[in-house]
Amino acid sequence: MQDFAIFWDWLSFAARWLHVITGIAWIGSSFYFIALDLGLRQRPGLPEGAHGEEWQVHGGGFYHIQKYLVAPAEMPEHLTWFKWESYWTWMSGFFLLAIVYYGGADLYLIDPNVLEMSAPVAIALSAGSLVIGWLFYDQLCKSPLGRNDTSLMLILYVILIIIAWGYTQIFSGRAAFLHLGAITATIMSANVFLVIIPNQKIVVADLIAGRKPDPKYGKIAKTRSLHNNYLTLPVIFLMLSNHYPLAYATEFNWVIASIVFMIGVLIRHYFNSMHARKGQPHWTWGLSAVLFIIIIWLSTVPEELTGEKKLSMTAERFASAQHFEAARDTVMGRCAMCHAAEPSWEGIYHAPKNVRFDSENEIAERAREIYLQAGVSHAMPPGNVSGITPEERALLVAWFEEGLSN
Structure with a gap:
């Protein structure tokens, strides 16, 4: 397989x-x-039936093109x-x-x-x-x-x-x-x-x-x-x-x-x-x-957001956010069946795009992607196959925003 x-x-x-x-x-x-x-141009003396002509230069030579309607x-x-x-x-x-x-x-x-x-x-x-x-x-x-x-x-x-x-x-x-x-x-x-x-x-x-x-x-x-x-x-x-x-x-x-x-x-x-x-x-x-x-x-x-905020913090700031533990559990429960060193989802043998959530550090380092893919948007999980809830998505957004404000 x-x-x-x-x-x-x-x-x-x-x-x-x-x-x-x-x-x-x-x-x-x-x-x-x-x-x-x-760009065709008309001029006197064109052949009968010709609508216009165009001169072009390319590749060291000239082209003379005529169009018949x-x-x-x-x-x-x-x-x-x-x-x-x-x-x-x-x-x-x-x-x-x-x-x-x-x-x-x-x-x-x-x-x-x-x-x-x-x-x-x-x-x-x-x-x-x-x-x-x-x-x-x-x-x-x-x-x-x-x-x-x-x-x-x-x-x-x-x-x-x-x-x-x-x-x-x-x-x-x-x-x-x-x-x-x-x-x-x-x-x-x-x-x-x-x-x-x-x-x-x-x-x-x-x-x-x-x-x-x-x-x-x-x-x-x-x-x-x-x-x-x-x-x-x-x-x-x-x-x-x-x-x-x-x-x-x-x-x-x-x-x-x-x-x-x-x-x-x-x-x-x-x-x-x-x-x-x-x-x-x-x-x-x-x-x-x-x-x-x-x-x-x-x-x-x-979500009444004003757009992506400027990122200037390290992964440790997301790891120390108040909602990090709950966000970590959500990611591991809803995403890690595919995004892991050894995916458990049937038919998935390698973590998509090599994105893994096996550890807290990996989750914290991917805070922005998690926020965009599963928080602000519903791109992940695909077709919501793991059944992530609106409350969990809101939690991921709150976690990300806390990390930004820390």
């Missing part, structure tokens, strides 16, 4: 690494082509398709979802304090929500509401807020954020696989057959590409959020996720405006900073 656990952990690492590599390739090409598209008069001999970056990002992401959240459903996907359910039911809800989310989005884009890009984006934002709240009512906070990112990434990748690339293939087939391509296919593809453009940055945040329990494991986590989408849109607007040579709206960064401060406040407002 221990060998299998080691293999499973390395399989997770390999899937995560592949996901990061393919994600960089996809997001990088997305940023490049959006910048290229917005529908298609060129003749099909070029060599045509490069940008699609596999998207496909492999989604496939590796789903593989990672299956390894971590389906394989460890009891720890990472299910939180009994949110909703009691079996692992098969949780997995079915997870996979089903991705499919249903795409189908609903696709039909909305094809409806009369999809004819206006601005109205459609506002409607989609409201729907994303509802989805964010819904996921937090079903899964653990960590899984809720991950699934909000997964459903967004599914929409983005399905846009490429089911809309953008098929439409481009129709245009190519018309050119080969000597027919004049219908411009509607390019317009539809451009709308979906615009959605992908604005969804890119929120997806990155959500995929990284599992490292930050103050984002996903607090009372207003769904509000935090909703604000993250707003910040992503603001930052993307800055880059889009700059690449389109329409100026640099620096106000977007200022507003994003204000929204981020609101996120920080939301992550601590349930």
Whole structure:
């Protein structure tokens, strides 16, 4: 069993690494082509059907690029398709979802304090929500509401807020954020696989057959590409959020996720405006900073905290705090079954992240992490498998604050 656990952990690492590599390739090409598209310039004498051109310099050479809104008069001999970056990002992401959240459903996907359910039911809800989310989005884009890009984006934002709240009512906070990112990434990748690339293939087939391509296919593809453009940055945040329990494991986590989408849109607007040579709206960064401060406040407002206090004391000060013995007993009773030199929890053979609570000194030295992971937020224990109570969490917070004031 221990060998299998080691293999499973390395399989997770390999899937995560592949996901990061393919994600960089996809997001990088997305940023490049959006910048290229917005930077195109028109001039007299462009070939028939050309919408604009761009001169670029990189790697010791110059590039002369022209874009045809529908298609060129003749099909070029060599045509490069940008699609596999998207496909492999989604496939590796789903593989990672299956390894971590389906394989460890009891720890990472299910939180009994949110909703009691079996692992098969949780997995079915997870996979089903991705499919249903795409189908609903696709039909909305094809409806009369999809004819206006601005109205459609506002409607989609409201729907994303509802989805964010819904996921937090079903899964653990960590899984809720991950699934909000997964459903967004599914929409983005399905846009490429089911809309953008098929439409481009129709245009190519018309050119080969000597027919004049219908411009509607390019317009539809451009709308979906615009959605992908604005969804890119929120997806990155959500995929990284599992490292930050103050984002996903607090009372207003769904509000935090909703604000993250707003910040992503603001930052993307800055880059889009700059690449389109329409100026640099620096106000977007200022507003994003204000929204981020609101996120920080939301992550601590349930405990009426003002944020993380400056640490300047030693572990001995936490060990001498009034509530240390009670906090020590709580940690050893609720956390040490995994965080120990010899974990007793089935399937855990090494202390996660090598964090151990075998001694009073180790607990005192980890006061800040305990405070963040199990006091202010509910990130630990995963899914509250050890049944830590709200009173015990409050005790950990009180202990930490005593250590700060000593």
